Amino acid sequence: MKDNMTGDELLKVLEALSNPYRLQIISILYQERQYVSQLARHLGISRPLLYLHLQKLEEANLLIGHHEISKNGKAMKFFELNSFEIKLTEQIIAQLSSSLTKKRKGD
Amino acid sequence: MKDNMTGDELLKVLEALSNPYRLQIISILYQERQYVSQLARHLGISRPLLYLHLQKLEEANLLIGHHEISKNGKAMKFFELNSFEIKLTEQIIAQLSSSLTKKRKGD
DNA sequence: TTCATATGTAATAATTTTATTACACGTGTA
DNA sequence: TACACGTGTAATAAAATTATTACATATGAA
Numbered sequence: 001m002k003d004n005m006t007g008d009e010l011l012k013v014l015e016a017l018s019n020p021y022r023l024q025i026i027s028i029l030y031q032e033r034q035y036v037s038q039l040a041r042h043l044g045i046s047r048p049l050l051y052l053h054l055q056k057l058e059e060a061n062l063l064i065g066h067h068e069i070s071k072n073g074k075a076m077k078f079f080e081l082n083s084f085e086i087k088l089t090e091q092i093i094a095q096l097s098s099s100l101t102k103k104r105k106g107d
Numbered sequence: 108m109k110d111n112m113t114g115d116e117l118l119k120v121l122e123a124l125s126n127p128y129r130l131q132i133i134s135i136l137y138q139e140r141q142y143v144s145q146l147a148r149h150l151g152i153s154r155p156l157l158y159l160h161l162q163k164l165e166e167a168n169l170l171i172g173h174h175e176i177s178k179n180g181k182a183m184k185f186f187e188l189n190s191f192e193i194k195l196t197e198q199i200i201a202q203l204s205s206s207l208t209k210k211r212k213g214d
Numbered sequence: 215t216t217c218a219t220a221t222g223t224a225a226t227a228a229t230t231t232t233a234t235t236a237c238a239c240g241t242g243t244a
Numbered sequence: 245t246a247c248a249c250g251t252g253t254a255a256t257a258a259a260a261t262t263a264t265t266a267c268a269t270a271t272g273a274a
Contacts, residue, residue, distance in 0.1 A: 075240075
């Protein structure tokens with residue numbers, strides 16, 4: 001993960017990570033890439049809900065999905081993790097928060 | 108910040124940090140401690156709303172508040188930052204997610 | 215006494231996030 | 245053809261988070 005992030009990007013990542021299912025998704029995909037239905041069964045949630053969570057993680061650039069055609073001709077959507085390393089300290093947050101554009105009175 | 112966190116504790120911190128006002132609060136308190144009304148003016152938000160945000164940050168152990176009596180006799184509640192350093196990688200999340208107790212079907 | 219400035223919280227409203235239900239479509243196999 | 249198993253999404257409901265309004269209390273200074 002890039003080291004010079006904006007405040008908005010950091011916030012997006014933090015939002016993406018602030019949900020137990022999404023942490024679990026990362027944990028599962030850390031072990032092996034999976035396709036959507038498989039992952040939904042694994043987590044015990046519906047596909048529509050899983051899509052929502054995957055979308056947030058993907059938008060934060062924490063994972064990436066792509067289609068593949070299986071041997072038996074089925075279209076499968078696989079997701080896999082992007083590698084990342086983010087350090088959170090009060091100082092880093094103080095620096096990045098100057099580039100936050102969201103939800104401020106004056107905007 | 109302690110280095111051996113549980114999944115639930117990590118999640119609490121991530122939830123606390125996933126809001127632009129709360130990142131701003133950290134940024135302001137990184138520069139100097141402030142009392143509640145002062146901080147509210149600084150952010151341009153109401154005290155009740157600020158209390159809500161402060162509470163989430165305090166529950167995640169990112170800051171701490173205490174009362175002081177000013178020279179002119181007013182009771183002031185000051186908040187100051189706790190120092191923290193949290194590293195987020197896919198591996199760390201994978202490890203901690205096993206100790207997540209929230210929102211899982213079987214609970 | 216009245217004003218300005220603190221703290222604190224209860225009740226409610228608005229908004230966003232999370233979750234469910236019900237579809238549509240496609241392919242290989244029995 | 246019917247079934248099992250994939251993808252994808254629209255519409256809606258439920259729940260949680262965020263925000264506002266309206267109070268109550270206290271102190272010092274004008």
